[in-house]
Amino acid sequence: MITENNKTCAIIGSGISGIAASIRMRNKGYKVTVFEANSFPGGKLSQEINKGYRFDFGPSVFTMPQYVDELFILSGKNSRDFFNYVHLNPVYRYFFEDGTILDSYHGKKEYAAHMAAKTKDSEETILKYLNNTEQVYHLTADVFLHNSLHKFKNYFTKSIAKGIINFGKIGAFDTMNEANEKAFTDKKLVQIFNRYATYNGSSPYLAPATLNVIPHLEIIEGAYYPIGGIYSITQSLVELAKSIDVVFKFSSPVKEIIVENKKAAGVKTNNQTLPFDTIICNSDVYNTYKNLMPNQPKPEKTLRQPKSSSAVIFYWGIKKEFAQLGLHNILFSENYPEEFRYITHEKAIYHDPTIYINITSKHTITDAPPGCENWFTMINVPNNSGQNWDKLVAEARENIIKKASRILKTDIRPLIECELILDPRLVEQRTSSAFGAIYGNASNNKFAAFMRHPNFSKKIKNLYFCGGSVHPGPSMPLCLLSAKITTSLIKQ
Ligand SMILES: Cc1cc2nc3c(=O)[nH]c(=O)nc-3n(C[C@H](O)[C@H](O)[C@H](O)COP(=O)(O)OP(=O)(O)OC[C@H]3O[C@@H](n4cnc5c(N)ncnc54)[C@H](O)[C@@H]3O)c2cc1C
Numbered sequence: 324m325i326t327e328n329n330k331t332c333a334i335i336g337s338g339i340s341g342i343a344a345s346i347r348m349r350n351k352g353y354k355v356t357v358f359e360a361n362s363f364p365g366g367k368l369s370q371e372i373n374k375g376y377r378f379d380f381g382p383s384v385f386t387m388p389q390y391v392d393e394l395f396i397l398s399g400k401n402s403r404d405f406f407n408y409v410h411l412n413p414v415y416r417y418f419f420e421d422g423t424i425l426d427s428y429h430g431k432k433e434y435a436a437h438m439a440a441k442t443k444d445s446e447e448t449i450l451k452y453l454n455n456t457e458q459v460y461h462l463t464a465d466v467f468l469h470n471s472l473h474k475f476k477n478y479f480t481k482s483i484a485k486g487i488i489n490f491g492k493i494g495a496f497d498t499m500n501e502a503n504e505k506a507f508t509d510k511k512l513v514q515i516f517n518r519y520a521t522y523n524g525s526s527p528y529l530a531p532a533t534l535n536v537i538p539h540l541e542i543i544e545g546a547y548y549p550i551g552g553i554y555s556i557t558q559s560l561v562e563l564a565k566s567i568d569v570v571f572k573f574s575s576p577v578k579e580i581i582v583e584n585k586k587a588a589g590v591k592t593n594n595q596t597l598p599f600d601t602i603i604c605n606s607d608v609y610n611t612y613k614n615l616m617p618n619q620p621k622p623e624k625t626l627r628q629p630k631s632s633s634a635v636i637f638y639w640g641i642k643k644e645f646a647q648l649g650l651h652n653i654l655f656s657e658n659y660p661e662e663f664r665y666i667t668h669e670k671a672i673y674h675d676p677t678i679y680i681n682i683t684s685k686h687t688i689t690d691a692p693p694g695c696e697n698w699f700t701m702i703n704v705p706n707n708s709g710q711n712w713d714k715l716v717a718e719a720r721e722n723i724i725k726k727a728s729r730i731l732k733t734d735i736r737p738l739i740e741c742e743l744i745l746d747p748r749l750v751e752q753r754t755s756s757a758f759g760a761i762y763g764n765a766s767n768n769k770f771a772a773f774m775r776h777p778n779f780s781k782k783i784k785n786l787y788f789c790g791g792s793v794h795p796g797p798s799m800p801l802c803l804l805s806a807k808i809t810t811s812l813i814k815q
Contacts, residue, residue: 324399325567328352333590333599335577335615338366338754339799340790341605342560343806345569346394351810353601355569358592360576365557366605366754367761367791368799374741376640376697377690379553380753381761383681383699384414384522384651386540387800388547390807391556398567406559408547409686413437415651417515418730424647425511429545431457442509452506452516453542460539468795471808473777496769500660502532514659518677521703523797524631524762526663531769540800548650552683552690556799580604580615580786587786601785601813608776608792609757620782628774629767630760631797632666633706633747635719639698640691640741645731648696650685654678654730666705667767672719676702678726695740700727706760707747716746756792763792772796778809787813 332348334341337359349355363369367381388408395402415427425441428434435449466472497505499520503513517527519537540546549555561571572592579591580602589598604611609630612621656662656677665673681699684691691697702719728734747759756763764775776793780786789809791797796805 325350326352327354330354330600331356331598332601332603333358333577333597334603334605335580335590335611336360336366336605336755336790337364337561337571337573338605338790338802339368339556339560340802340806341366341603342557342564343394343803344603344605344789344810345564346398346560346567347806347810348601348603348813349564349567349569350397351813355564356597356599357564357569357571358575358577358590359571359573360755361753362574364561364571364573365554368553368557369753370552370554371638371743373638373743374640375692376638376695376741377552377683377687378638378697378699378743379681379683380745382553382799383683384541385547385549385553385556385799386544387803388549390800390803391560393807394560394803395563398563400563400566405562406549406555408549411546411548411650413649414541414546415653416647416649417511418652418654419511420655420657420730423511425515427515427542429542431543434542438512442507442512444507444509444512448507449512453538456536456539457543459533460536460543463533463536467772468801468804469808471778471812472773472775472794473779473781497532499527499530499532499535502535503527511655514655517659518653520766521632523766524633524703524760525766525771526667528660528663529667529767530771531766533769534766546651548683548686550687552687553799577606577615580611582616582619582783582786585782586784587780601787603787603789603809605788605790607754607756607763607790608788610755611788613757616783622776622781625774625776628764628771630706630758631762631765632703633750633759633761634701634745635672635704635716635747636745637698637700637720637723638743638745639700639739641696641698641735641738642692642694642740643733643738644694644696645733647731648680648682648685650682652680652682654680654726666703670705670708670710672702672704672715674718674722675726676719676722678702678723680727704747706758707751708758712746712748716744761791762797764796766796778805779812 332353334357369380392402413426417425439446520527581589587602662673750759789805
């Protein structure tokens with residue numbers, strides 16, 4: 324039962340965090356309006372349909388489903404009436420050029436047993452690593468994920484103080500790769516654990532070893548597949564929001580945030596100026612300062628931080644089924660350091676990129692015509708600094724086709740019956756993410772977490788921020804937590 328408070332809240336953007344914030348604010352009694360530039364909701368959680376194939380546009384690996392369920396519980400609804408998911412085991416299938424195939428399982432013991440059977444490291448070594456990951460996760464989650472990092476009073480809570488006291492244990496002084504090379508003798512395991520740096524668009528050769536907690540979410544907490552694909556998260560949350568009277572205005576880009584006497588007072592769209600008591604920006608923070616309030620003081624140091632990597636994706640309709648592929652597949656590069664040197668230093672694409680192939684038709688058979696598969700074929704690339712993307716994408720396409728054909732021992736070129744392509748220019752055009760960076764700021768130094776924009780404005784009252792470009796950072800679970808932290812800072 325919602326207790327109305329007669330206050331109004333505007334949310335700029337209907338990314339997963341914006342929708343979650345709308346549900347949370349409505350439950351606080353606010354009248355909530357979500358302004359979305361696109362004609363559809365979801366931002367990076369949207370979808371594409373092409374010639375009988377359906378593709379999730381962006382994310383594919385779904386962890387921590389409880390943060391979606393929480394929004395239904397908060398609204399007094401049964402999540403299962405709107406949204407459901409299945410548990411994945413195995414989660415990933417890793418392919419190496421020497422023919423090795425490794426499966427990644429949920430559960431420490433199962434994971435360690437499977438990996439130890441096919442690598443040089445023992446079950447004990449792998450378990451020790453995963454136990455450490457779990458310990459670091461529990462030491463850091465309250466500091467970095469569950470609370471604002473920018474409220475002084477938070478540093479005096481018991482769990483955060485514990486995290487700070489144990490700072491030496493969380494691996495802030497090694498890079499991810501250094502820690503993984505110390506932990507494992509098998510290069511394949513080092514590469515598998517280094518890959519988690521890409522979950523927030525960073526390089527394992529630069530990012531602090533603290534980020535080795537990322538596999539905890541997948542291996543220890545588990546990974547899931549939302550029935551109907553990732554877009555079903557957007558659909559069900561929008562349905563929930565509408566059922567509690569959140570108003571969505573699509574094709575309504577906000578052009579300006581009105582600030583009066585250092586207070587956010589309303590928003591200007593193409594054809595209206597509307598007053599609001601509270602404004603929450605789910606739009607990328609860099610572009611929000613640049614485009615929506617160009618005359619307001621900017622947190623220059625925060626906005627100057629290097630941005631994350633981006634992606635090139637080929638959404639391919641493939642007229643064949645591959646029994647050796649699962650839902651999540653990785654075809655590893657033979658030279659990982661060189662691949663990342665290209666992304667971070669050359670700002671280009673290495674000729675042998677690691678390829679991620681996500682095939683949702685393995686679970687949702689209607690996502691592809693009978694006998695076919697929908698391949699979401701993605702590589703990590705630098706963000707947009709004016710490269711010749713047409714040339715880079717054409718070269719990458721050739722290299723991907725050759726590598727996938729080699730590893731799968733099948734010429735895939737004649738099997739591609741339709742294609743859509745995403746590159747960093749389209750990421751920015753479609754989601755307004757600065758430079759087409761998918762994950763906001765990169766985490767390529769140990770202070771990166773502290774350099775993300777807070778969930779509130781320090782200079783403008785009633786102005787708040789949520790989503791992948793602000794604290795606690797990118798990914799679906801963190802964006803849902805971002806909405807939770809942001810709305811917890813706003814009075815009932
Ligand atoms: C290719 C790819 C793969 C990914 N893989 C994963 C994964 O496997 N697992 C995972 O957990 N995460 C993954 N992510 C990251 C995850 O998708 C993002 O961190 C998350 O979806 C970002 O959500 P957000 O709430 O910040 O909003 P966004 O999705 O960035 O959406 C912002 C919305 O705001 C709107 N907007 C912007 N400016 C305005 C304006 N002025 N007026 C009105 N509307 C505006 C935009 O149109 C957009 O709809 C991936 C992302 C991509 C792109």
